Each structure stands twice: as structure tokens, then as C-alpha cells.
Amino acid sequence: KNQVEQSPQSLIILEGKNCTLQCNYTVSPFSNLRWYKQDTGRGPVSLTIMTFSENTKSNGRYTATLDADTKQSSLHITASQLSDSASYICVVSPDHLGGGSYIPTFGRGTSLIVHP
């Protein structure tokens, strides 16, 4: 069964500090992995997307890494801001070429709170 596990479940940090969120997955065959940011009461917004051939992708202060061999990804947030307070969701899509499932698997998310 395809699974995506995220850790920690929640995290509280001070403004200006860095943090790293983790994502482990069992989805196979693998197509791509995405990190989303979801503000309270809003829909998820894509931060990064990586295919199996990419091992790092940056979007401003967000840097995602991917190790397709160990099926692990991380999202690193640098110099956190109050506006970074949100839920961060890891989503893994299978490779559906050849007729397999196209349905992405969602992690439960990490709730990040940035305090002033």
C-alpha cells in the first residue's frame, strides 16, 4: 500500500530560525514528489516539485531534497518568518505510465508555528 509519512507532526520555532521537515514514502513506481504549503482556511499551494532524477529544488527560502534510493525527502525553511506558519504537506505521485494508478498519496502534514 502506498504511504507517505511526515515528521514531526507539529513544530514550533522562533522567527528567524531554520527548520527541516521530513517525508518518507513507499509509493512505487515513483513519478514525482511535491511539497505544498497550506495556510489555515486555504487550499494547498505548491512549493516545489521533484522527479526521481532531481535531488534538490529551491523556491526562495524553501529548499527541498529528495533521495529516491531511501525514499526520503526533506523541506528546509531558512530564516523563518511569521507568514511561514502553516501546514506543510508532502505529496507523492506514482508513475502511471503503463496503466498504473495516477492517484497521488498525501502525507498528514506538519503543522509549523513561527513565534515572534
Add this chain to the structure above:
Amino acid sequence: SAVISQKPSRDICQRGTSLTIQCQVDSQVTMMFWYRQQPGQSLTLIATANQGSEATYESGFVIDKFPISRPNLTFSTLTVSNMSPEDSSIYLCSGLQRMVSSYNEQFFGPGTRLTVL
């Protein structure tokens, strides 16, 4: 990138009534999905909306409770029927779009926050 809008953004409904949520995408998407997100939880896929045919439902969701339409490539509706307080949740529309680099990008609407009294 696709922009997805939903109507209504929120509603408070009485038990036993039904609510239809509309989803509009500003460009063609290959697939459309409906998700439910309960407080503090991640997204749960309800169904894949198929153009011109019956939606494909995930385990635990049935057409009688969540009828879905998708008359064209950019519009879909989800109806929550015979509502109970357990249906209180955020309902999200999503579209999958093929990108130039060959992978699929998934976009989400802002969600509809439903409260059933």
C-alpha cells in the same frame, strides 16, 4: 499554472439538506478531483470527476451521498446530500495539469468550508 475557484467559499447548512459546490478552472486540466479535509487532518480523496461519465469514487464514498458532475474540461460540481454534522469539513476541488517537462502538476481550489448544524 491553473487557477481554481470554488463557490461557495463557506456555508452553514441544516441537517438533512443538500449543498452543491461548484469548481471552475481557468484552463483545461487532464483530471479533476474532489477532496475532503477534516480539521487537523490531511486531504482525503472523495472521487475523480470524469468528463461526461460517472465519477470514480474512493472507498468509503458513494455516488448517492456525493453526486459529482463534470460536463466539460474546466467545470465540476460536488453535491453533499442529506447532510449530517459529520459532513462538516472543508471540501477542495483539484485539477491535474500536464506540464511541459512531462510531469503532472496538481492545483487546488481555496476550499469550501461546510458546517452542518
